[in-house]
Amino acid sequence: MSQQEGFRPANMALCVFAIALGVFMQVLDTTIANVALPTISGNMGVSFTQGTWVITSFTVCNAIGLPITSWLSRRFGEVQFYIAALFCFIATSFMCGISQNMAEIVFFRALQGLSAAPLFPMSQVLLMSIFPRAKRGMALALIGMVAVVGPIVGPILGGWLTYNYSWPWIFFINIPVGIFSIVVILAQFKDRPQEKTKPKLDMVGLVSMALGVGALQIVLDKGNDLDWFANNWIIAGSVFSAIMLIFMVIWELTDEHPVINLRLFANRNFCVGTILLTLGYGGFFSINLILPQWLQTQMGYTALWAGLAAAPMGVLPLLLSPILGKFGHRLDMRWLAASSFVVIGISCYWRAHFNLDVNFATVALVQLFMGLGIGLFFMPTTTILMSDLNGHEIADGASLSSFIRTLGASFSSSLTAWIWARNSSLHHSLLSENISQYNPLVSQQLQHPTVESLLQFNQSVTSQGLMLSTIDLFAMLTVLFLVLTPFVFFTKKAASHDSSSMSGGH
DSSP, rough: OTTTTOOSSSHHHHHHHHHHHHHHHHTTTTHHHHHHHHHHHHTTTTOOHHHTHHHHHHHHHHHHTTTTTTHHHHHHHHHHHHHHHHHHHHHHHHHTOOOSSSSHHHHHHHHHHHHTTTTHHHHHHHHHHHHHHGGGGHHHHHHHHHHHHHHHHHHHHHHHHHHHSOTHHHHTTTHHHHHHHHHHHHHTTTTOOOOOOOOOOOOHHHHHHHHHHHHHHHHHHHHTTTTTSSSHHHHHHHHHHHHHHHHHHHHHHOOOSOSSOOGGGGGGHHHHHHHHHHHHHHHHHHHHHHHHHHHHESSOOOOOHHHHHHHGHHHHHHHHHHHHHHHHGGSOHHHHHHHHHHHHHHHHHTHHHHHHTTTHHHHHHHHHHHHHHHHHHHHHHHHHHHOOOOOHHHHHHHHHHHHHHHHHHHHHHHHHHHHHHHHHHHHHHHHHHSSSSSHHHHHHHSSOOOOOHHHHHHHHHHHHHHHHHHHHHHHHHHHHHHHHHHHHGSOOOOTTTTTEEEEEEE
C-alpha cells in the first residue's frame, strides 16, 4: 500500500469543494469566452473570424498540455503540481483581462489553456486519493456533475458579466476562486506524504504530439472558413498533421518512457470506454453548441435567455450525482451508460421535431429530460474506462482519456458548424426553387415585387433553411446515441471493488 493510501484531510467537505472549484474553472473557461467573443473582437478592432483565435488558442494548448500531466505529476508531486497549475491559471487569467490587443490576449489565452490542462485529470486523481475505496464512486460522480454544470453556467455568467460590467471580468472572476482553492488545498494536504520520481521525458513524442495536434486543431477550426480541402493551406496542414500523428503513435508504442501511454488501449474497458466517452461527449458538445446558436439567431433569444433555456439540463445531474456516488458500486455501470445514451437520443429525437413556433417551456423541458441522460453518462463511462487501471496507470488513463475527449469535442465543434452551414445552404436552395410567379401560394405576393418584399421572402426562406438544417443535425445525433448504446456491453462488468480501485498507488 502506498504511503498516501490512508491519508484523509482534516475537513473532507471543504477539501472536496476546493478541488471541485479547480475543475469548475477549467470547464467554465472552455465556454465562458464564447458569449463575449463579439465584444472582445469589437474592442480589439478585429473581425469575428480573427477573434475566434481567443477560443482556438485555449483549446489547442489545453489539448497539448493534457498528455504530459501524468509525467509532470510524477516529477514534481501531485499536490505541488496541482497548486502550480492553479497559480499559473490565475496569473494567465489576469493577463488575459488586462490585454490591450488581440496578439496579447491570444498569447495569454494559449498559456491559460496550457495551465488549465492538468486541472481536470489531477482533480480526479486527488479526489479519488482522499476517498475510501468504497466511496470513490462519489468522487467520479462529483467530477461528472461539475463537468455538466460548467458549460451551463459559462454562457449565462459570461453574458451577464459582459453586459453588466465588461469582458475582462470573465477572466478576473477566476482570481478569487483560484486563490481560495490554493489556500484550502495547501492547508488540507500539508501532511500528505508526497511521492516523487524522476521519469524520463519523451521529448520526441512530446514535440511530435504538439505539432500534430496543433496543426489538427487549426485545420479543424479554420476548415469551415477556408472551404476545407479546396484550400491549399488546409490540405498542407492536414498532411502535416497526419504525418506527425502517425509518427507519434509509432514512436510512443515503441519508446520505453512514452509521454502518453498508448499501451492502455490494450485494456478492453479503457479502449471501449474512452471511445464511448469521446463520441458521447462529442454529441453532447454538439447539442450545447448548436442549440444556443439556433435560439439566438433564429428565435430571437438573447445570450442570457438562451443560456437559461439550456440551464434545466443541469438539474437532474445535480440530484443524481450523490445518489450514484453512494449506491453506484452496487450497480452495473454498463446499464447506466446504455440508459444515458438512450435518454439523450430520445431528447435529440424530440428536438428533431421542433419548428419555429416552439416555445421556451418546450425547449427547457426537453433540456430537463436530457439532464437525466447526462447525469447517467459521465460517472458510469469514466468508471468503466478506469475500472481495470492501477497505480500510475490511473494518472495516465485520466490524462489520456481527457486528451482524446478534448480532441473529440474540437472535432465535433467543427463538424457541427460545417454540417449546419452546409445543410442550411442546401435547404435554402431547394426552398428557393419553389418561389416563382407560377407558384399559386406566392404568385399574389410577387405580382408587384418590391425590394422589401423580396428581402422578406429571402429572410423567411433562410429561417426555414436553418430550421431544417437544425432538424437534420438532431436527427443525426439521435442515430449516433442509439448506435452507441449496444457497444457499452462490449466492456466487462466492473466489479464493485474495481470501480473504486482507481486509487492504485495514490
